[in-house]
Amino acid sequence: MNIIYMLLAISVIVALVFFVAFIFSVKEGQYDDTYTPSIRMLFEDELIKEKAPEQEKPQNEHTNNQHQKLK
Amino acid sequence: MDKCYHCGDNCSNTAITHLDKVFCCNGCKTVFDILQENDLSYYYNLDESPGTSPSLNEAKFNFLENEAIVERLLEFNEQDTQVVSFIIPSIHCSSCIWVLENLSKIDASVKNTQVNFPEKSIRITYNSEQLSLKNLVVLLCRIGYEPSISLDDFEKKEKKVDRSLIYKLGVAGFAFGNIMFLSFPEYFEVNEFWLEKFKYIFRWLMFAFSLPVVFYSGRDYFISAYKGLRSKILNIDVPIAIGISVLFIRSTAEIIFDLGTGFFDSLAGLIFFLLLGRFFQQKTYAFLSFERDYKSYFPIAVTRIFQDPEKSTSEEQAQIYDLKTGDRILIRNSELIPVDSILIKGSALIDYSFVTGEAEPVAKRSGDKLFAGGKQQAGIIELEVIKPVEQSYLTQLWSNEIFSKTKQSNFQSLTDRISKKFTIGILSIAFIATLFWMIADPSKALNVFTAVLIVACPCAIALAAPFTLGNLLRIFGRHKLYIKDTSVIEQMSHIDTVVFDKTGTLTSNTKNLISYEGITLTEQEITLLTSTLRASNHPLSRSLYKMLQENDIETLDEFEEEIGKGISGTINQDSIRIGSFDFVESSNPTEDKLATKENYKRTEVHISSNNTYKGCYIFYNQYRNGIQEIFDRLKQHAEIIILSGDNDGEKRHLEELLPKDTQLLFNQKPKDKLEYIKQLQKLGRKVMMVGDGLNDSGALAQSNVGIVISENINVFSPACDGILDASRFKDLYDFVKLSRKGVSVIKWSFLFSLFYNIIGLLFAITGNLAPVVAAILMPLSSISIVIFTTVATNILGRKLMIKKAKT
Numbered sequence: 001m002n003i004i005y006m007l008l009a010i011s012v013i014v015a016l017v018f019f020v021a022f023i024f025s026v027k028e029g030q031y032d033d034t035y036t037p038s039i040r041m042l043f044e045d046e047l048i049k050e051k052a053p054e055q056e057k058p059q060n061e062h063t064n065n066q067h068q069k070l071k
Numbered sequence: 072m073d074k075c076y077h078c079g080d081n082c083s084n085t086a087i088t089h090l091d092k093v094f095c096c097n098g099c100k101t102v103f104d105i106l107q108e109n110d111l112s113y114y115y116n117l118d119e120s121p122g123t124s125p126s127l128n129e130a131k132f133n134f135l136e137n138e139a140i141v142e143r144l145l146e147f148n149e150q151d152t153q154v155v156s157f158i159i160p161s162i163h164c165s166s167c168i169w170v171l172e173n174l175s176k177i178d179a180s181v182k183n184t185q186v187n188f189p190e191k192s193i194r195i196t197y198n199s200e201q202l203s204l205k206n207l208v209v210l211l212c213r214i215g216y217e218p219s220i221s222l223d224d225f226e227k228k229e230k231k232v233d234r235s236l237i238y239k240l241g242v243a244g245f246a247f248g249n250i251m252f253l254s255f256p257e258y259f260e261v262n263e264f265w266l267e268k269f270k271y272i273f274r275w276l277m278f279a280f281s282l283p284v285v286f287y288s289g290r291d292y293f294i295s296a297y298k299g300l301r302s303k304i305l306n307i308d309v310p311i312a313i314g315i316s317v318l319f320i321r322s323t324a325e326i327i328f329d330l331g332t333g334f335f336d337s338l339a340g341l342i343f344f345l346l347l348g349r350f351f352q353q354k355t356y357a358f359l360s361f362e363r364d365y366k367s368y369f370p371i372a373v374t375r376i377f378q379d380p381e382k383s384t385s386e387e388q389a390q391i392y393d394l395k396t397g398d399r400i401l402i403r404n405s406e407l408i409p410v411d412s413i414l415i416k417g418s419a420l421i422d423y424s425f426v427t428g429e430a431e432p433v434a435k436r437s438g439d440k441l442f443a444g445g446k447q448q449a450g451i452i453e454l455e456v457i458k459p460v461e462q463s464y465l466t467q468l469w470s471n472e473i474f475s476k477t478k479q480s481n482f483q484s485l486t487d488r489i490s491k492k493f494t495i496g497i498l499s500i501a502f503i504a505t506l507f508w509m510i511a512d513p514s515k516a517l518n519v520f521t522a523v524l525i526v527a528c529p530c531a532i533a534l535a536a537p538f539t540l541g542n543l544l545r546i547f548g549r550h551k552l553y554i555k556d557t558s559v560i561e562q563m564s565h566i567d568t569v570v571f572d573k574t575g576t577l578t579s580n581t582k583n584l585i586s587y588e589g590i591t592l593t594e595q596e597i598t599l600l601t602s603t604l605r606a607s608n609h610p611l612s613r614s615l616y617k618m619l620q621e622n623d624i625e626t627l628d629e630f631e632e633e634i635g636k637g638i639s640g641t642i643n644q645d646s647i648r649i650g651s652f653d654f655v656e657s658s659n660p661t662e663d664k665l666a667t668k669e670n671y672k673r674t675e676v677h678i679s680s681n682n683t684y685k686g687c688y689i690f691y692n693q694y695r696n697g698i699q700e701i702f703d704r705l706k707q708h709a710e711i712i713i714l715s716g717d718n719d720g721e722k723r724h725l726e727e728l729l730p731k732d733t734q735l736l737f738n739q740k741p742k743d744k745l746e747y748i749k750q751l752q753k754l755g756r757k758v759m760m761v762g763d764g765l766n767d768s769g770a771l772a773q774s775n776v777g778i779v780i781s782e783n784i785n786v787f788s789p790a791c792d793g794i795l796d797a798s799r800f801k802d803l804y805d806f807v808k809l810s811r812k813g814v815s816v817i818k819w820s821f822l823f824s825l826f827y828n829i830i831g832l833l834f835a836i837t838g839n840l841a842p843v844v845a846a847i848l849m850p851l852s853s854i855s856i857v858i859f860t861t862v863a864t865n866i867l868g869r870k871l872m873i874k875k876a877k878t
Contacts, residue, residue, distance in 0.1 A: 036185075
């Protein structure tokens, strides 16, 4: 029956491991924002490709175009 | 009427149809195009009309060209990796998160973006060699997500999040659970062989688990009790601290001398529940700040002009803190004047409504002194700085001692008041019971003494207020009254005087109720009037034009604007003069003066056509909906006072709205308001201040409860105890009433927990308090109090909601 000492030790150690994990996760800031990740995980790569070839356009030209439109 | 596909606003006659979709303006259409071109049109599938109209004022962010400022704003800056965080007030739905986190699809030099939705903030990693910070901000503006960057961001503050309560709660919960398991066997099995053998190890393990609970998690209660005793106050933490120490000492003594199992589980449970109450009490609105001062209203930088000896001028973006007396600065339309200065060049039309409460923009001429905080409403002006920002008229207000004091220090909560009587009562019961047992059976005396102190530990009383008020705080939040902390609700229930600001609080900021007095204008005159108004940028012209814009418009042959006086326009042979009485009348001085001097405080726009005086348009403040109702209901419970920074032009109008004998005070400077509230408090009044602008901030800080009314809770509001969404203004009285009901819920729970205490005391006094009884009684009383308060406040809150649905 002395095995119970070992079982006790193991159970306490396992409990402590989870406890330490909890403390670390709090410290890392995992609980600071509990809302955004729940939304983020639902996003996939939802890009709607309509004009695939035009995609290659250099980025700067893009923004220039927009600039003119705004004016 | 069609709704804009991008922003969901009603499209008026300016609707643009593009790719089968309707847009309210070019800005919205452009955002749609940008997203479409970058394969991001899924944005519109996530939420309906999720967008915000982009602002097109990109010059506003010119200061981001200044390297020193960029350096201060960046969180991380090394070679080709830069990290920056912004607050973006327009983040409001999952579409926003999606499109912002896909920002790299629009511009490849953005490496990574992460949105924090509750804080409405975004953290962007980008490459500054390919994309400057200014262009990054401009990119965000173009898709309708303009970051707010103010002087406040400039002072790098290490944001220290205090997580110690979560750690303490974690430790207590962890130990509580483990101690429960270890204590269970002895409750159910007595004299069982194996248990007899192992119970010692179980007991010492429980002892070990309880150590961090008492000395780490429960530390605050000892500190608070000590502080209370030192200042001769018996606060609620005194009996709690006594209870904790007696529990710990007696339990330890029991296991040392093998008298029993001790009360370790009750001990850990007690501290765990108490901390849970504290945790629940803390409800923070991450996206709101209750501590803001002028810094979050001011920009980081302005344009400074250098005049070289060779007569060439150069501009640069200068930090506000670097401005020195004598510097020349340039302020564009709708920019804020950050320092006290003198107008050198240009015509100024300054809107001080937020700073002083004056509803009308003020016209200034060169040589006039301009105070910091005003907003320029006309073209570009050039100013000379006369005082650095820290010494300006507006910022001086913040040196008042009221801003450095914490408000709640002298407020005694209901719990504190009851705990005094409670502690004295418990201690006397403990001593009397001990005295009795000393005579009857001295061996039991110590047992009874400790048992009384254990069982009377006011766990349930200490939980009543946090859970009631914490839940009310959430209910208020759901109804768009965002309260700083729970003590504010308790303060609110004591209010007997309500002080209102006028401009921006009782009225909306713009005057848009317009009536005409005088000779009726012919159709032709109206056309001329409308066409002339269209050319002017003056706020009054614009609101008058808005009313008249249905009329025909013709091209003007001539148009002239005299800043601060009026405008004139000519078509063919007809001419019209619009503006102040003197301006309109100067063309024909012999005409009988129609306007009497008495009316000068009203906001009027006079019209004369072909040099004949016609009449005037009178502008009234638009009062918020339901204002009369709220006054009528409030006056039964509290005195109403109006403190306005504006002139008394609206006095008569206000007197009609208000209940009789209401005090109305006009031309109140920020300092006057503060002093006035102080005087009221000296008379023993509990004052609630309802305001909106920087001019109220002193009064808001001085009052017992300072509430800010805000049209848009994301934009700046001064430091306060609570922020109320303007749409819920008419429910102000309901909130006060609910806070009063909340306090009576607390009183009921006190009675409730007293009942538990009496049961416990019966066990204790008779010397029969077994650990298992304590282990059942303590959590039971705590949990039932939690349930009672939560259910009661939810029912009260629902009543508020049902009424809302009816109206």
